[in-house]
Amino acid sequence: MAKPNIAPQSKGLDGRIYCDYSRLVRLQSQVGTFSLLPHLKAGSVLSGRHNSLFRGRGLNFEELRHYQLGDDIRNLDWKVTLRTGKPHVRSYTEEKDRNVIICVDQRSQMFFSSTQVMKSVIAAEIAAMCGWRVLKDGDRVGVVVASAEKIYHCKSQRSQHAFMAQLKLLAKANQQLSVDTTNSERVSFSLWLEQLKRMNLAQSTLVFITDWRDCDEHHLEQLKQLQIHNDVLAVLVNDPLEQTLPGELTKSNWVVGDGQYQLTLDSKEKVAQASATLSERSVLTRQSLTRLMALKQLPFIELDTSGSHIAQFQRLVGRQ
Template sequence: MAKPNIAPHSTGLDARIYCDYSRLVRLQSQIGVFSLLPHLKAGSVLSGRHNSLFRGRGLNFEELRHYQLGDDIRNLDWKVTLRTGKPHVRSYTEEKDRNVIICVDQRSQMFFSSTAVMKSVIAAEIAAMCGWRVLKDGDRVGLVIASAEKIYHSKSQRSQHAFMSQLKLLAHANQQLNVETVNSDRVSFSLWLDQIQRMKLSQSTIVFITDWRDCEERHLDQLKQLQIHNDILAVHINDPLEQTIPRELAKSNWVVGDGQFQLSLDTTEKVDQASASMAKRSLLTRQSLTRLMALKSLPFIELDTTGAHIAQFQRLVGRSLP
């Protein structure tokens, strides 16, 4: 796939806090060491069923016709043959491309990091890398972006120009986030998942990139249903401070909040209680997603905010053939 003739200019934003459109375009250079296609090396974490655990190109039913000499008898339609008394075969054509939907979270809770890079930036960059990889393999890709205001859905296309337009929208949604951002009622995980289900996807690859903070058990049941006819890859972006709180913070009299509620961490006991609650929630989320991925023996991908997310993703997904 040819690169754009004119590379977009950087806007000078702090890359740790906001995602830059030019950076999302330049991430094309990072796609050579992983693949979502079924030609992975044996020994890759995704190798196995049919050489890969992601769906590849398949066959579409084209027509039912009379048997002709040389036709593969495995394609005989026995019901029609018995009903008509004449042999009939089902004819198929090969699919020309795959459909990949990348669901990327850019809501207010993603505007957080206690280490190096905001979760929202990590989600955007991983989404861009996946999209460029899909286009490199000649397949169709579309984004479903959950922003703080609304859910954007872009039609899947095998077009670099169309994908770059989607990346502009993604960068815009990212740059609208700030410490005062509050999510609209229109962007809950339930509504996000409803949007995916209305698309009536089948034989598609769906990549969810989020922190899964508001994913409940009922949502996991819906994802299991989607997993029956599709391949869902869960990418979990987690920050160390969302798993455990250092006891030393009690001396600093921290007050933490989510935009609606606040909690004063002014004693060691309060810090320990909050830390235990967060660790339990993080563990339950990790276990639930691991079980979801195990339905298809896919890897559970967890990325942190230390700034090593690209290398982590490349390693966990698997390496492509040279």
């Protein structure tokens, strides 16, 4: 007798600060409101279940074999045919599913919000929604979680059970964050990209959900290389206070730092200087990611911490 499908119980966490595993599972109900795979117009010769700005199904090379009567001569491999003196054809099989890798940031800098919801919670919830949508489309999904301690890679599978296990890992990484959390040297953006390069990805879709704070120009060049044989979708999670500082901070004597240097904001000049630096970096990040997305005519997605990130994501990716 099959066991009943019992919904996971909530831990009663404050959903603005930490993501609950049960909440990530319940987000499955939201996937009907958007699509990463809009359908082709009716009547197209290529129309089918998958069509979008992202890579979909195609043909995979299976084997090289001798020509047989009835084979399509367009599949003749002329180099092998000339070398052996016997006609050979390249045999292909239809690609059965698409491979989607969701790269979600749960490092210490994501444990921040000046408004409603922590950036880390937003990243986790959007990752869950993307994964459920991919499974609904019948494709494979894997998750690469950059936590404060290490980078976790979960193999892509077309399995709800496997994805729920990945969501448990994601929720655990999220709930381990605190104001005292510091990042290990093993979780830099460079090592995150190295992990992906070791996976030898091709014809895959990679969804990066992060604040892009430690993504430098040479990292963007590496992402451009990934973009050649894959589709890289950038999701920027941003907080208003990371873009500009209010002038009244001079009354609070805030101390800000980058992990190495600190600055006490005890004058209007210092606040203005810090605010200008934040604004400049924010603009440069947007411009760089916009250019990266333009390579494949993909949407640039920016979400804020106001608590409306799900509606924002649905609108920017595209409703069904």
